[in-house]
Amino acid sequence: MKAKAIIMTAVGALALAACSPSGSNNEPSEVGKWPSDVVSETGDISFPKGFLDWPTLGAWSTADETGKANGMHQVYASPGTAAAYRETGEFPDGTVLVKEVRSAATANLSTGAATYATDKGVWFVMVKDATKRFPDNPLWGDGWGWALFEAKDPEKQVATDYKKDCLQCHVPAKDTDWIYVEAYPVLWKDGKPPIPKWLDSVKADINESDDTTEAMTATAVAVDKPAAYNVCGSCHSVEPGKSGIGPSLAGVVGRKAGSSEGYSYSDAMKTSAIVWNADNLDKHIEDPKSVIPGNKMAPLFEGVVKAEDRKAIIDYLKSI
Ligand code: HEC
Numbered sequence: 348m349k350a351k352a353i354i355m356t357a358v359g360a361l362a363l364a365a366c367s368p369s370g371s372n373n374e375p376s377e378v379g380k381w382p383s384d385v386v387s388e389t390g391d392i393s394f395p396k397g398f399l400d401w402p403t404l405g406a407w408s409t410a411d412e413t414g415k416a417n418g419m420h421q422v423y424a425s426p427g428t429a430a431a432y433r434e435t436g437e438f439p440d441g442t443v444l445v446k447e448v449r450s451a452a453t454a455n456l457s458t459g460a461a462t463y464a465t466d467k468g469v470w471f472v473m474v475k476d477a478t479k480r481f482p483d484n485p486l487w488g489d490g491w492g493w494a495l496f497e498a499k500d501p502e503k504q505v506a507t508d509y510k511k512d513c514l515q516c517h518v519p520a521k522d523t524d525w526i527y528v529e530a531y532p533v534l535w536k537d538g539k540p541p542i543p544k545w546l547d548s549v550k551a552d553i554n555e556s557d558d559t560t561e562a563m564t565a566t567a568v569a570v571d572k573p574a575a576y577n578v579c580g581s582c583h584s585v586e587p588g589k590s591g592i593g594p595s596l597a598g599v600v601g602r603k604a605g606s607s608e609g610y611s612y613s614d615a616m617k618t619s620a621i622v623w624n625a626d627n628l629d630k631h632i633e634d635p636k637s638v639i640p641g642n643k644m645a646p647l648f649e650g651v652v653k654a655e656d657r658k659a660i661i662d663y664l665k666s667i
C-alpha cells in the first residue's frame with residue numbers, strides 16, 4: 348500500500364515535469380471517492396494535474412481600481428461535483444476545486460470590449476474533507492484542505508497555514524461552506540440565480556474603502572501616481588493607517604517593516620528587522636518572497652518584472 352503510493356507520487360512528479368500542468372493522463376476522480384492521487388497519507392496536497400479536463404463551475408473577471416480588467420479566475424471541480432451539489436446542497440467528501448488565476452487582456456471584438464484569459468499565474472486548490480482526516484495539519488480545517496501552487500514551480504505547494512493564507516478572505520462565503528457558490532450557475536438549484544449571501548459583507552467593505560479610493564485619487568492628483576502603481580493599489584491604500592488586503596503604504600520608505608498601525612501582519616513581517624529603503628523595496632516588489640521569506644504578500648503577488656516600473660513605484664512611494 349505504502350509502496351504503491353510512493354510509486355504513484357513519483358510517476359505524478361515525472362508527468363508534471365514532462366508536460367505542462369494541463370497534462371491530463373490521470374484518472375478523473377469519482378464523486379465521493381477520496382482523491383489519493385492529490386492528497387498524500389499525511390495530508391500533503393499535490394497539483395491536480397488533470398484538472399483542465401474537469402467541468403468548470405464558473406469564472407470571475409477582476410479589475411484594477413480604474414476598472415481595467417487585470418485577471419480571469421476560472422474555477423474547476425472534479426467530475427460529478429455539480430450534479431451532487433444540486434441534489435444535496437453539499438460538496439461531496441473528496442471534491443477537488445481548482446481556481447486557476449490568469450492575467451487578462453481586453454480586445455474590441457464584434458461583441459464590444461471583450462476580456463479574455465492570458466498567462467497563468469497561480470492555482471488555489473481545495474479538497475473537501477468531511478471527516479477531519481488531518482487535525483494536526485495546518486493546511487486542513489473547516490471542512491477542507493487548502494493549497495496554493497505558482498506557475499514558476501507548480502510541483503511546490505506554497506501555502507503554510509490556511510487560517511492565515513486563505514480563510515479570512517473566504518469569511519463572506521462562510522454560510523455556504525466557504526465557497527462563493529452563488530456565482531456558479533451549474534450549482535444553482537432551479538437554474539435561477541440566487542442572491543449572493545456575501546453581498547452584505549462585500550457592500551460593507553466597499554463602503555468602507557470608498558474614502559480610500561477618494562484619498563488615493565486625491566493623492567494621485569497631487570503627486571502624479573504612476574500607472575505602474577495600479578497593481579499595488581488593489582491591495583494597498585496610500586492613506587495613513589488605512590488597511591486593505593495589505594497595509595497602508597503611506598510613509599513606507601524609512602519605516603520598519605510590519606509597523607503600520609492596525610494592520611494584522613504575518614509573523615514573518617512583524618518580527619523582521621528590515622527598514623524599507625529603495626534597495627530592499629526594489630527586491631521586495633521584484634520578488635515578494637525574497638526580502639522577507641514567509642510574508643503573506645508573496646503567495647498573492649508575483650512581482651513586478653520591469654525595472655523601470657519598479658523605479659516609478661518606489662519614486663512615488665518616497666513622495667507620499
Ligand atoms: C485576497 C483574498 C483571498 C485569499 C487570500 C484567498 N482567497 Fe480564495 N477566493 C477569494 C474570492 C473573493 C473568491 C471568489 C472571487 C474571485 O475569485 O475573484 C475566491 C475563490 C476561491 C476558490 C473558488 C471556489 C470559491 O470559493 O468560490 C477557491 C478554490 C479558492 N478561492 C481557494 C483559496 C485557497 C486554497 C486560498 C489560500 C491558499 C485562498 N483561496 C485564498 C478570496 C481569497
Ligand code: HEC
Pocket residue numbers: 576578579580581582583592593594595596599603604605606607611612613614615616617623628631632641642643644647648651660
Ligand atoms: C494581492 C495583494 C497585494 C498586492 C497586489 C501587493 N501587495 Fe504588498 N502586501 C500585501 C500584503 C498582504 C502584505 C502584508 C504582508 C505580511 O504581513 O506578511 C503586503 C506588504 C507589503 C509591504 C510591507 C509594508 C510594511 O508595512 O512593512 C510593502 C512595502 C508592499 N507590500 C509593497 C507593495 C507594492 C509596492 C506593491 C505593487 C508593486 C504591492 N505591495 C502589491 C499584499 C499585496
